[in-house]
Amino acid sequence: MLEKADQVFVLLLHWLVGYLPAAWQPAAGVLLCVVAIIAVYPTLFALAVLLERKGLGRMQNRYGPNRVGPFGILQPVADGIKSLTKEDIVPFTADAVVHFIAPLVLVVAVFMGFAVLPMGRNMVLVDLDASLLFFFAMGASTELSVFMAGWSSRNKYSLLGAMRAVAQMISYEVPLLLSTVGVVMITGSLSLVDIVDAQNRYTWGLAHWNVFKPWGLAGFVMFVIASMAETNRSPFDLPEGESEIVAGYFTEYSGFKFALFFLGEYVGMFGIAGLGTSLFLGGWSSPLAILNWVPSWIWFFSKVMVWICFFIWVRGTMPRLRQDQLMNFAWKFVLPMTLLNLLVAAEWRFVADLWLRWIAGMVIVVGAYVLMGRVGMRREHFGPRTYRYAE
Amino acid sequence: MSFVFYVLAAMTLAGALAAVLLKNLVHCALSLTVAFAGLALLFLELGAQFVAFVQILVYVGAVAILVVFAILLTRSAETPKAGGVFSRTWLAGLSVAAAVFAVLGWAVLESTPWLPQTTEAPAADVEQIGEALMSRYVLPLEIVALLLTAALIGAVIVAMHEKEGAQ
Numbered sequence: 001m002l003e004k005a006d007q008v009f010v011l012l013l014h015w016l017v018g019y020l021p022a023a024w025q026p027a028a029g030v031l032l033c034v035v036a037i038i039a040v041y042p043t044l045f046a047l048a049v050l051l052e053r054k055g056l057g058r059m060q061n062r063y064g065p066n067r068v069g070p071f072g073i074l075q076p077v078a079d080g081i082k083s084l085t086k087e088d089i090v091p092f093t094a095d096a097v098v099h100f101i102a103p104l105v106l107v108v109a110v111f112m113g114f115a116v117l118p119m120g121r122n123m124v125l126v127d128l129d130a131s132l133l134f135f136f137a138m139g140a141s142t143e144l145s146v147f148m149a150g151w152s153s154r155n156k157y158s159l160l161g162a163m164r165a166v167a168q169m170i171s172y173e174v175p176l177l178l179s180t181v182g183v184v185m186i187t188g189s190l191s192l193v194d195i196v197d198a199q200n201r202y203t204w205g206l207a208h209w210n211v212f213k214p215w216g217l218a219g220f221v222m223f224v225i226a227s228m229a230e231t232n233r234s235p236f237d238l239p240e241g242e243s244e245i246v247a248g249y250f251t252e253y254s255g256f257k258f259a260l261f262f263l264g265e266y267v268g269m270f271g272i273a274g275l276g277t278s279l280f281l282g283g284w285s286s287p288l289a290i291l292n293w294v295p296s297w298i299w300f301f302s303k304v305m306v307w308i309c310f311f312i313w314v315r316g317t318m319p320r321l322r323q324d325q326l327m328n329f330a331w332k333f334v335l336p337m338t339l340l341n342l343l344v345a346a347e348w349r350f351v352a353d354l355w356l357r358w359i360a361g362m363v364i365v366v367g368a369y370v371l372m373g374r375v376g377m378r379r380e381h382f383g384p385r386t387y388r389y390a391e
Numbered sequence: 392m393s394f395v396f397y398v399l400a401a402m403t404l405a406g407a408l409a410a411v412l413l414k415n416l417v418h419c420a421l422s423l424t425v426a427f428a429g430l431a432l433l434f435l436e437l438g439a440q441f442v443a444f445v446q447i448l449v450y451v452g453a454v455a456i457l458v459v460f461a462i463l464l465t466r467s468a469e470t471p472k473a474g475g476v477f478s479r480t481w482l483a484g485l486s487v488a489a490a491v492f493a494v495l496g497w498a499v500l501e502s503t504p505w506l507p508q509t510t511e512a513p514a515a516d517v518e519q520i521g522e523a524l525m526s527r528y529v530l531p532l533e534i535v536a537l538l539l540t541a542a543l544i545g546a547v548i549v550a551m552h553e554k555e556g557a558q
Contacts, residue, residue, distance in 0.1 A: 098417075098418075098421065128440060129440050129441075129516050129517055130440050130441050130444055130517050133440075133441065133444040133445070133448065133517075134440075134444050136444075136448055137431075137444045137445075137447035137448045137451075137452065138447075139452075140447065140448050140451060140452025140453070141428075141447065141451050141452065143452060143456055144421075144424060144451060144452075144455055144456065144459075147456065147459055148421065151417060151459075151463075159463075163460075163463075166456055166460075170453070170456065173452070190517050
């Protein structure tokens with residue numbers, strides 16, 4: 001029974017495909033998986049938007065949406081209808097073709113990433129040899145769509161916003177990639193399926209997740225920071241900065257094209273949360289051996305939702321960074337830390353003694369963090385905090 | 392040669408042609424990106440996953456952005472008012488390009504196949520590439536890394552602000 005619950009989607013797929021002639025079965029299977037991905041993530045997107053608005057409301061001491069349906073749960077439906085019926089305005093001077101293609105490129109590239117994420121036991125669309133690299137390749141293609149959107153609008157604020165966004169995304173792509181290299185070094189594979197399988201082992205009933213190891217913990221923290229910047233989430237949401245500066249590269253978009261950018265951003269967030277889950281949090285495996293009876297896909301999606309809640313929490317509580325702080329943080333702190341983390345991963349790989357590798361790894365990670373933090377703070381000339389009250 | 396190959400080849404060629412023939416420089420850069428992506432898909436069709444993904448990561452993700460930034464930061468991206476995209480010496484350029492292409496084509500056609508023809512496609516998976524880079528080709532790899540580091544430091548020095556009173 002529990003076996004069936006774990007594999008319910010796989011069995012459903014086989015049952016549905018079984019009705020077709022044998023020649024069509026592979027293609028139909030892939031098609032059904034794609035339809036499932038395209039159906040599930042926008043639904044999650046609607047849920048996440050509602051959760052975000054409600055959660056931010058709570059954090060800012062207000063109600064959030066509560067008019068449409070009971071407790072406002074139909075708000076995403078209302079938002080969807082609104083964006084579909086709004087007039088789609090294309091500026092007179094805009095480059096119509098590029099202006100039209102940009103949101104499509106973003107959404108397509110973002111959805112492609114899900115093809116390689118293992119969302120449960122045996123639940124992966126394509127098990128590529130280099131699936132991690134595939135995910136990053138798709139992530140890199142979104143930068144171009146951001147530029148296309150900003151440039152084709154023929155609006156200087158859009159163009160500046162696009163430059164800002166692209167500069168940020170390129171800067172944080174380096175630490176994002178490097179923070180995952182440690183996992184690849186230890187696992188010895190670029191395939192996400194293999195990486196999750198390697199973490200699905202238990203000692204004393206506790207899972208071998210990568211986040212429980214020194215290099216994994218440091219890599220995880222760097223990955224979370226870089227992923228927030230890569231998906232343009234607060235406190236790194238300078239590309240949009242909707243409360244202070246003009247909305248950035250999608251200023252000139254309205255109606256459903258704007259909704260597509262919004263969708264692409266949130267779905268990209270799910271993608272990067274799923275990737276981080278697979279790399280550091282054991283993917284679809286359960287944290288404790290005694291919880292193995294819970295279906296694997298429930299673990300994957302609940303971990304992704306925990307990431308989203310964390311992102312919302314950070315957005316509600318952290319002030320936005322300034323552009324120079326953002327760049328300094330990426331190049332002077334996160335990048336050296338990720339490079340050092342490679343050293344820790346190599347040390348973990350080659351030191352056989354259990355206690356020695358734990359101690360050495362922790363010393364390198366914590367020591368570097370404290371040292372770089374101290375030096376960085378001293379250079380910034382931060383004194384004790386002083387307050388000046390309004391007279 | 393399958394149907395997929397012809398579609399991808401047509402896409403790559405169309406992108407490359409558009410990159411040469413379009414008037415707006417940013418359009419050219421974007422068409423060039425299409426050609427890069429087409430090349431990556433061709434690699435994928437040949438079963439070279441690693442090369443394909445690196446092609447997308449490096450060329451679509453970085454080189455295209457670099458090209459676009461260079462266009463925007465150095466000159467106006469507006470369409471030139473008068474004249475086409477062709478320079479006045481297009482005939483000379485065409486003959487040089489044709490000569491180079493002819494030499495290359497002749498060399499390819501005349502050379503004897505060096506590798507014995509095998510029926511199964513050689514697998515070029517990530518593991519083999521990694522092992523080759525770390526064992527046989529480790530010296531070229533290190534030299535390239537050193538060269539890139541030097542270029543990076545040089546770029547930073549060129550871009551760096553000069554301190555006040557340094558003159």
